Amino acid sequence: MSPNIHPTAIVSPSAELADNVIIGPYCTVGDGVVLHGGTKLVSHVVVDGPIEIGENNTIFPFAYIGAPPQDLRYKDEPTSVKIGSSNVIREYVTIHRGSPSGTGVTEVGSQNYIMAYAHIAHDCKVGSNIVMANVATLAGHVQVHDRAVIGGLVAIHQHTRIGAYAMLGGFSGFGQDVPPYTMASGARANLYGLNSIGLKRSGFSDETIAVLKKAYKILFRDKLTLKDALEKVKADLPSIPELKTLTEFIEQNKRGICR
Numbered sequence: 680m681s682p683n684i685h686p687t688a689i690v691s692p693s694a695e696l697a698d699n700v701i702i703g704p705y706c707t708v709g710d711g712v713v714l715h716g717g718t719k720l721v722s723h724v725v726v727d728g729p730i731e732i733g734e735n736n737t738i739f740p741f742a743y744i745g746a747p748p749q750d751l752r753y754k755d756e757p758t759s760v761k762i763g764s765s766n767v768i769r770e771y772v773t774i775h776r777g778s779p780s781g782t783g784v785t786e787v788g789s790q791n792y793i794m795a796y797a798h799i800a801h802d803c804k805v806g807s808n809i810v811m812a813n814v815a816t817l818a819g820h821v822q823v824h825d826r827a828v829i830g831g832l833v834a835i836h837q838h839t840r841i842g843a844y845a846m847l848g849g850f851s852g853f854g855q856d857v858p859p860y861t862m863a864s865g866a867r868a869n870l871y872g873l874n875s876i877g878l879k880r881s882g883f884s885d886e887t888i889a890v891l892k893k894a895y896k897i898l899f900r901d902k903l904t905l906k907d908a909l910e911k912v913k914a915d916l917p918s919i920p921e922l923k924t925l926t927e928f929i930e931q932n933k934r935g936i937c938r
Contacts, residue, residue, distance in 0.1 A: 685722075694728070712745070715764070729757060730776070733764035733789065741771045748778040748801030750819070756783075763789030763807065774799040781820055788825070800837075812849065824859065826881065842928050844881065846874045855935040858898075859925050860891055863937050870899055870937055887921055894922055898929070899938050905929065 682696040688706040690696070697716035702708060704722040711728025717735035720726065724738050727745035738744065745760045747753060758777040761784055768774075772793050777783040781802030788807035793799075797811045800819040809823055812831035817823065822840040830849030835841065840856040847857065848864025848871075857863045860878060862871045873895045878888050894916055898908045909926055916922060929936055 688720075691728075697734075709745070711759075727776075729759040730761070731759075732762045735764055736762065736766045736768065738768045739770045739772075739795075742768050742773070744768070744772075744774045746773060746775050748775045748819070750778045750780065750801055752780060753778055758783045758801070760785045760787075762787045765789055766791045766793065768793045769797075770795045772797050772799075775801045777802045778819065794831075806843070828877070830864075836934075839934055840928070840932070843924065844874055844877055846877055853937065855937040856928070856932045857937045859928055860921070861895065861937075868937055883921070887919060890916055890919055890922060891925065894925060898925075905936065 680698045682698060682700040682702065684690055684702040685704045687704045688702045690702060690708040691710045693710045694708045694712040696714050699716050700714045701719040703720050706720045706722065706724045709727040712726050713731040715732065715734045718732055719737050721739050723740040725743045730745040756779045760774055760776050766789065774787065775785060777785050778801040785799060785801055785803050787799065787805045790807050791809045793811045794813045796814045798816045799805060800817055802820045803817050805823045806825035808826045810828045812829060814831055815829045815833045817835050818837035820838045821835050824841060824843040826844050827841045828846045830847050832850045833847050834852050836854040839853055842857055842859030844860045845857045846862045851864045851868045852866055853868050860874055862874045863869065864871055873892050875888055894912050897912050909929060912926060
C-alpha cells in the first residue's frame with residue numbers, strides 16, 4: 680500500500696513517507712520530512728524539515744509544523760522537530776524547529792491533544808498525554824511534563840517548567856515553574872491546591888493523594904522558606920515515588936516556583 684497523496688498536494692522528492700500515510704488536498708511537505716505509518720495530513724497542512732513525525736498522528740487544516748524558530752539569532756542552521764505517535768494536532772497549530780542556542784530540537788511526545796491555534800516554540804520539550812486547549816502558547820525552551828492540562832489562552836514564559844499532572848487554568852500567565860500534581864491560575868499565576876480530582880481520575884490511590892496533600896500544605900501554605908519546607912516534607916512524610924517527583928522538581932527549579 681503506497682502513500683495516498685492528493686493530486687493538489689506538493690511533496691518534496693526527499694520526503695520519506697510510510698506506505699499508509701495520507702496527504703490531503705493542498706498540503707505541502709518539504710525537504711527532510713519523515714512521516715511514519717498511519718499519519719494523516721487532513722488538508723492545507725504545511726510540514727517543513729528536518730522533522731520526524733511518528734505513527735498515527737492526525738494533523739488538521741492550516742497547521743504549520745517545522746517552521747524556523749522565532750529567534751533573532753537564527754541564521755538557517757540545521758535544527759529540527761521530533762513528534763511521537765497518536766497525537767491530534769488541530770487547526771492552525773504551529774510547532775517550530777529548535778534553535779542553535781538551545782538543544783536544536785523541539786520535541787513533542789505521544790497521545791497529546793493539541794487544540795486549535797496552540798503554539799509550541801523552539802526547543803520546547805512536551806511530554807505525552809498532555810492537553811493544550813485553544814490558543815495555549817509555549818515560549819521557547821519550555822518543558823511540559825506528562826499528563827499536564829493547559830487551559831485556553833494560557834501563556835507560558837520561556838524556560839518555564841510545567842510538572843506532571845498539573846492543571847493550568849485558562850487565560851493565565853506563567854513565569855515560574857508549576858509543581859507536579861497542582862492547580863494554578865491567574866494573570867500572574869498562583870497555586871490553588873492539589874489537582875486531586877485529576878489524580879483520582881488517573882488512578883492515584885487515596886493514600887498517595889493524602890500524602891501529596893500534606894506535602895502541599897507544608898510546601899505552599901505553612902509559611903516556611905522553601906528550603907525548610909522541603910526538609911520538613913522529607914523528614915515527616917512517607918517516602919513514596921510521587922513525593923520524590925515533587926521534591927526533586929522543586930529542587931531543580933531555576934526560575935522560581937509558582938506558589
